[in-house]
Amino acid sequence: MEERRQHSRFATELQLEVFDLHSGQRLGRIVDLSMDGFMLLSELPLAADSVWECRLVPLTWVEGLEEIRLGADCLWTRMGEDQRNCWAGFHIIDLAEDQATVLEDLLQSIRTP
Template identity: 30%
Template sequence: MTSPLHKASSIELQTRRQQQRVELHKPISVININTHKKMGALVNITTEGFMLMSDTLIESNRIYSVSLLLPDAMNGHKQVDLGSDCLWSRDEVEGERYWAGFQIIDASRSALDYIEALITDFSQINGQ
């Protein structure tokens, strides 16, 4: 059975989203911790979730342990590890790129601090 979040329209997801999405102007790769393979690159992020662009389809309604590879070391750290739930995934018309939306479900206080620093240092807020 498909979860209600999987069927939710983008308008419903935007209504549920508590924080404004923030695009980053530096590339940040996302790695699957379990497979050590690159999943894709961040499109935007908040401390609650993120959107990913990928070359391969990412299975939705699944939990992923991921590492965000930081563009510049922050306090000696080069990555941020998170637990995330893929709420949705879809492809472009041509099927060459895929998009996936994730909710952050497990993050240490320091991981959230690093995300906030990323947003402050490398952000381009949507609509501005």
């Protein structure tokens, strides 16, 4: 498969949960993250080619971070081996300038613990 990412993704020990902005429903936990997108582990059967407005929320306190709001396109999904969880890859398609700054700061803290 051709690699099309422009930014490196970083795995994180930080627990970042993703919620649907409108319903408040938990979509899953971020496994890795970049300025372009993220991979999510979800208990929901997410659909490829679906667009979401999301809130990324840390479960533990992170200085200067309450949440990051963004729009994301689900590019692909795969069922986990247990057939209960779903892996999903998202491309960030809408990120306000102030939210991009917060995301950059978060990625910097992940890169240099």
